[in-house]
Amino acid sequence: MLYYAIVFFVIALIAAVFGFGGIAGAATGIAKILFFVFLVLFVISLLVGRRPKI
Template structure:
């Protein structure tokens, strides 16, 4: 999941350098969403991993 966020971030940066605003905006939006999903899953896995086994 983090891999996809990084890929879309790189695409957005390349598109921004080339001046394609619509493509850059869309790729940056996807990268932000994937980053937030990754962050939530990471925090959830940290919390679930620290629970004592029943």
Template sequence: MLYYSIVFLLIALVAGLFGFVGIAGVATGIAKILFFVFLIAFVVSLVIGRRPRV
């Protein structure tokens, strides 16, 4: 998931460089959403992994 976030960020940078502002905005939004979903999943996996097994 982090891979897709980085890919969309690169797409946004290239689109912004060439002047495609609409595409750059959408790709940036998708990259932000995917990054935060990855971050939440990472934190949840850390919390679940630290619980002792009963």
């Protein structure tokens, strides 16, 4: 998921360089959403992994 966030960020940078503001804004929004979803899933996986096994 982090890979896709980075890909959309690169797409946003390239679109911004070529002057496509709408596409750059949309790609940036998608990259932000994917990054925060990645962070939430990462924290959840850390917390679940630290539970003692019964």
